[in-house]
Amino acid sequence: MPREAEPSANEKAFLLKALQDEQIRLDGREFDQYRPLELTFGDEYGVANVSLGKTKILAKASAEVTVPFADRPLDGIFTIATELSPMAAPHFEVNRPTETEVLLSRLLEKTVRRSGALDTESLCLVAGQKCWSVRVDVHVLSHDGNLTDAACFAVVAALRHFRKPDTSMENGVLTVYTPAEREPVPLGWLHSPFCVTWSFFGEEGETALLDADWMEEQVRVASVTISLNRHGEICQIAKLGGVPVEAVALLQCTSVALTKVKEFSTYLDDKLAEDAKRRDKGGFMAELRAENDRIVG
């Protein structure tokens, strides 16, 4: 497939000069300002459409009953699939993962899966025999930089919006109810981690920008992705290569990241509440609900 055109030397110099001498970003944003983040839920449960400026991501969560892994009989299966198609940008190829794709899937894995955001033990139905396999498919529709933050937000939003079919166990017989028989139930969710990516510019990485777009991403000298939840619990910090950055600067980045994550968290809660209100059948259906209220932190 065709190679992506790199920015010309002039474009690079212009961007850097504007950043360092004039303290201005090309799109006029503040250094620690995100592009407008928008989230819409689909008609189905577990579909989140996220757009961060021109970056557009669709995440879809789905669940089915399978056999658990032999070495983990008490855990359900949780996978995040990120496959970049040529839709995101023509230089991505089908079935040939690029570096971007590998890094993205590993970061999401570390942030959402390994931080224990989803309670995988609650996905177990019959120990060693039956469990839920929850899968989130991340579809990048348009790539304009900062895929990590947008994808992470989309995954968390999709999983928190998702409802899996209700089940019951009677005399060793497992019944999976269809949505018509019983209201689907939400997943066991423990905390909501979000990614915040900083990009560094200049010879020693002295300028730090939040939410770099595609142009800025091509010019940056280093980047660091911090994943944390609203309580300030850091799940991971990934700084993969690039120029070294001072520890003090990193600490500062982390504290700004916390305020951003709190904003994300509130925004997501508001959107979920709004969607729940839209779907709320009220009255009798609310009375018939089988699940307990879960406090989501």
Added chain:
Amino acid sequence: MATVTPEASLNALPRADGSARYSYAGYTVTASVNGPIEAQRRDEHAYEAHVDVIVRPSAGVGGTRERHLEFILQSSLSQIILVKNFPRSVIQIVLQVESTPENAYVNTKLVQASLNLPIIPALFQTAVLALLSAAVPMKATATSTVVAVVSDDGSKKIVADPSPQDIREATSLHVLAFTSHDELLLSESEGDFTVKEWDGVYENAQKICCQTASKQDGIDMVLDDDASSPDMRHFLRSTLETKVASDLHWK
């Protein structure tokens, strides 16, 4: 919540040459078109452009079913794109399925290797819209529909745009596509049917796909006889007219 009338938006994706989002009868598909672009060695053809169709399911990885859909779409779209104009290049069409109609009475399985005819019109329509938005030269536009033959107490009934329930009960299912010159472009069938039934299906589908051709003077006349089946050609036209009008707004 299936949409009653088809809906489409063009150029939703800023990075692609052309793109479209189309939703109808519970299906929502987003398509992007890039082209003509440089071909890889294995796709390069000395005399014509290679039409590369990629179908991606909303959940799970694509399998034989998606490859089959890709094959059907690729062979019919190469017929209408002027492939001879772009030797040694690729026209890349990526179709991302966003949602499919839900059935509250069945729990869906993720991996289904079965044939999936009802999704073809949505994929096809989105691809044509995206091709138009990318300004890829074409011989003609095309419209597509799915028709089911349902046996109703011994007598056979033809249902256009069948619901998942109808599809389950149908004796046969047909997907047809017509070009804007009223020529049959694609015909895929599944199930048991007679030649007579197929003729009925053909007539019905042609009516849905090719209605405006004879009624170009009045748009209002289209909605007279049966409101149940939308007029696809008129829809395609009005979508593009809206797009062109908004693009030329500055004039």
